[in-house]
Amino acid sequence: MKKILNQPSDYVTEMLEGLAAAHPQYYKRVGVGGRVIARPDAPVPGKVGIVTGGGSGHLPVFTGYLGPGLLDACAIGEVFSSPGSDLMADAMRAVHSGAGVLRLYGNYGGDRMNFDMAGEMVEMEDIRSTTVLVADDVASAGPEERAKRRGVAGMIYCYKIAGAKAATLAGLDEVTAIAQKTADRCRSVGVALTSCTVPCAGRPTFTIAEDEMEIGMGIHGEPGVRRGALRTADEIVQEMLDILLADMPLSSGDRVSVLCNSLGATPLEELYISYRYVARKLGEMGVAIVAPLVGRYATSMEMAGMSLTFCKLDAELEALLMAPCDCPFLRI
Amino acid sequence: MKKILNQPSDYVTEMLEGLAAAHPQYYKRVGVGGRVIARPDAPVPGKVGIVTGGGSGHLPVFTGYLGPGLLDACAIGEVFSSPGSDLMADAMRAVHSGAGVLRLYGNYGGDRMNFDMAGEMVEMEDIRSTTVLVADDVASAGPEERAKRRGVAGMIYCYKIAGAKAATLAGLDEVTAIAQKTADRCRSVGVALTSCTVPCAGRPTFTIAEDEMEIGMGIHGEPGVRRGALRTADEIVQEMLDILLADMPLSSGDRVSVLCNSLGATPLEELYISYRYVARKLGEMGVAIVAPLVGRYATSMEMAGMSLTFCKLDAELEALLMAPCDCPFLRI
Numbered sequence: 001m002k003k004i005l006n007q008p009s010d011y012v013t014e015m016l017e018g019l020a021a022a023h024p025q026y027y028k029r030v031g032v033g034g035r036v037i038a039r040p041d042a043p044v045p046g047k048v049g050i051v052t053g054g055g056s057g058h059l060p061v062f063t064g065y066l067g068p069g070l071l072d073a074c075a076i077g078e079v080f081s082s083p084g085s086d087l088m089a090d091a092m093r094a095v096h097s098g099a100g101v102l103r104l105y106g107n108y109g110g111d112r113m114n115f116d117m118a119g120e121m122v123e124m125e126d127i128r129s130t131t132v133l134v135a136d137d138v139a140s141a142g143p144e145e146r147a148k149r150r151g152v153a154g155m156i157y158c159y160k161i162a163g164a165k166a167a168t169l170a171g172l173d174e175v176t177a178i179a180q181k182t183a184d185r186c187r188s189v190g191v192a193l194t195s196c197t198v199p200c201a202g203r204p205t206f207t208i209a210e211d212e213m214e215i216g217m218g219i220h221g222e223p224g225v226r227r228g229a230l231r232t233a234d235e236i237v238q239e240m241l242d243i244l245l246a247d248m249p250l251s252s253g254d255r256v257s258v259l260c261n262s263l264g265a266t267p268l269e270e271l272y273i274s275y276r277y278v279a280r281k282l283g284e285m286g287v288a289i290v291a292p293l294v295g296r297y298a299t300s301m302e303m304a305g306m307s308l309t310f311c312k313l314d315a316e317l318e319a320l321l322m323a324p325c326d327c328p329f330l331r332i
Numbered sequence: 333m334k335k336i337l338n339q340p341s342d343y344v345t346e347m348l349e350g351l352a353a354a355h356p357q358y359y360k361r362v363g364v365g366g367r368v369i370a371r372p373d374a375p376v377p378g379k380v381g382i383v384t385g386g387g388s389g390h391l392p393v394f395t396g397y398l399g400p401g402l403l404d405a406c407a408i409g410e411v412f413s414s415p416g417s418d419l420m421a422d423a424m425r426a427v428h429s430g431a432g433v434l435r436l437y438g439n440y441g442g443d444r445m446n447f448d449m450a451g452e453m454v455e456m457e458d459i460r461s462t463t464v465l466v467a468d469d470v471a472s473a474g475p476e477e478r479a480k481r482r483g484v485a486g487m488i489y490c491y492k493i494a495g496a497k498a499a500t501l502a503g504l505d506e507v508t509a510i511a512q513k514t515a516d517r518c519r520s521v522g523v524a525l526t527s528c529t530v531p532c533a534g535r536p537t538f539t540i541a542e543d544e545m546e547i548g549m550g551i552h553g554e555p556g557v558r559r560g561a562l563r564t565a566d567e568i569v570q571e572m573l574d575i576l577l578a579d580m581p582l583s584s585g586d587r588v589s590v591l592c593n594s595l596g597a598t599p600l601e602e603l604y605i606s607y608r609y610v611a612r613k614l615g616e617m618g619v620a621i622v623a624p625l626v627g628r629y630a631t632s633m634e635m636a637g638m639s640l641t642f643c644k645l646d647a648e649l650e651a652l653l654m655a656p657c658d659c660p661f662l663r664i
Contacts, residue, residue, distance in 0.1 A: 002525040002526055002542065002562070002636050003525075003598075003602055004523075004525070004565045004568060004598060004602040004605065004606055004638060005564070005565050005602060005605055006564045006565050006566055006605065011601065011605070014565075014604075014605045014608055015601045015604045015605050015608075016604075017604075017608040018603070018604030018605055018606070018607040018608030018611070018626070019604045021607065021608055021611040022604065022607050022611070022624045022626045056601065057599075057601065059599065059600040059601055059604075060600065191336075193334040193335075193336070194334055210334065230334070232337070232338045233336045233337050233338050233346075234338055236336060264597065264599055265596065265597035265634045265636075266335075266336060266634065267389075267391065267596055267631060267633040267634055268391035268392065268628075268631075269343065269347045269388065269389065269391055269633060270335055270336040270337060271350070272346075272347045272348075272349075272350030272351045272354065272391075273336065273337055273338065273343070273346045273347050273350055274336055274350070275350040275353065275354050276346055276347075276349040276350030276353055279350070279353040279354070292354045294350070294354045296600075296628070299599060299600075301599040301601060302597045302598065302599055302636065304334050304597075304634065306336060328663060331660060331663070
């Protein structure tokens with residue numbers, strides 16, 4: 001296991017210590033065992049609180065995206081493992097100003113169960129809350145089963161746009177509606193070239209041959225839609241574009257934001273080679289790209305591979321996407 | 333070769349196409365073959381131009397750090413290969429406003445030869461220029477041979493601080509002096525866990541066993557000071573601290589910026605685990621950390637490993653470090 005770590009069992013705790021030490025102006029540790037990260041100024045008076053949560057191993061997802069114009073708190077589990085309901089309840093308590101709380105997170109069974117339970121727990125404390133699930137991974141279920149899809153990098157757009165709406169002091173129903181609208185207009189697909197290694201497991205989650213890739217693999221190594229020989233960047237991206245556009249067609253005059261995301265080891269150079277092809281193809285279609293994001297936004301530690309996300313904008317979403325925000329990991 | 337690319341020979345050109353397409357407000361391609369990237373507003377009237385250059389494969393180094401309060405242009409070579417003198421001359425021409433040009437880059441023989449020649453070429457065009465070499469890699473030569481040391485991630489501090497000085501419209505001699513002062517106060521050391529693969533070579537640059545690490549390895553795979561069994565994060569960081577502090581002692585009351593940098597594949601989680609230990613140890617010494625940087629700032633594509641850089645500040649350097657800047661890859 002080629003990792004720089006101490007005891008695997010201390011991985012998450014030590015990571016959070018470092019995160020909070022490096023960025024005290026953005027992140028404070030609260031909740032049981034310091035496993036909730038909140039904005040230092042939470043709760044923000046009059047503002048709907050937005051919380052997220054999930055397993056570790058995906059930085060900057062989830063906790064990186066706290067800050068003005070973004071999220072308010074995050075409940076943090078072990079690597080690839082849901083945080084408990086107590087943590088999500090603590091996250092909600094930390095950000096509740098009286099205006100209610102939106103739980104905004106990726107569609108995974110463990111998280112849903114825990115976070116729904118947390119919602120019931122704080123309901124007894126008169127904290128009103130809602131849920132929006134991000135389910136953008138096109139490869140994880142067909143269009144007739146969209147509600148079963150997993151949430152991946154599309155959540156960045158949901159965080160940004162819902163966070164901007166909440167910053168206007170909009171009410172809980174409005175913030176929830178805009179988060180749902182954003183989630184409905186995001187589509188992602190990934191390609192994995194290598195596995196990552198969960199520290200406590202100590203060996204790669206799956207094996208894949210040196211000359212192979214897997215299209216549609218999930219960020220925890222969930223099976224994809226096709227495994228085959230590694231192709232050229234343009235061929236890989238074309239296949240990803242075909243998958244995305246079949247699910248959410250785009251046409252001339254449409255405006256989208258594009259996120260070309262490394263799963264970890266894949267370097268910026270390869271992302272720019274890939275983005276170049278996306279920009280060319282969308283340009284040929286007459287589709288305008290707004291505020292493209294190229295980098296590591298939702299990772300699986302040291303997995304090699306990338307994902308491509310489209311967020312189809314309208315005037316309302318574009319204005320919120322372009323609104324100011326402040327965190328160490330996102331510039332628009 | 334687990335890379336997302338097309339023809340290896342097109343790697344750099346296609347990367348630059350993508351970079352310019354994604355960030356047209358920061359980067360325009362000029363010069364021979366579009367291999368010079370310049371700020372779109374270059375030359376900035378009355379401002380000393382600062383140019384850098386070097387081989388590709390280190391994003392965001394070098395070209396990522398162009399922008400207000402940073403660099404003005406960059407000459408770009410093939411992967412791990414110096415750009416020619418003609419490119420550096422074009423970079424200097426692109427940013428020359430009449431106030432002169434500083435060449436600020438890492439200390440590598442090929443770059444020195446080409447960039448000195450470029451300086452002579454443009455001298456005949458009445459462009460006055462100076463050179464500051466960044467030579468921060470402590471492991472690459474002993475203290476008695478400091479001038480032979482290679483330049484690594486310390487260049488980020490040199491770019492930032494010299495860029496801030498130039499933004500005040502200070503003269504060439506002043507900008508050169510502050511760049512040299514910053515370079516003199518930066519120390520770095522790296523640890524490599526895996527090799528990377530140069531696309532046109534198609535195989536890893538070196539081999540290292542699954543349970544091994546190499547302390548002091550350079551960002552192109554240059555030999556380090558010690559190869560041995562992979563240790564814990566705290567042990568690795570302690571060894572790196574010992575190397576850095578032996579070369580540039582710090583004591584209570586000192587103020588330093590710390591850059592904990594991934595060489596590529598090593599994820600943010602491991603960087604934060606490592607940074608946590610650095611922060612604790614410097615805290616125990618009474619040394620204050622200013623504006624820590626944790627992330628991927630100077631990479632070797634998909635190499636696993638990290639580097640640690642200290643920049644020892646005084647009031648002048650700290651004020652310039654904290655001055656505003658704007659590029660996609662650096663937030664202070």
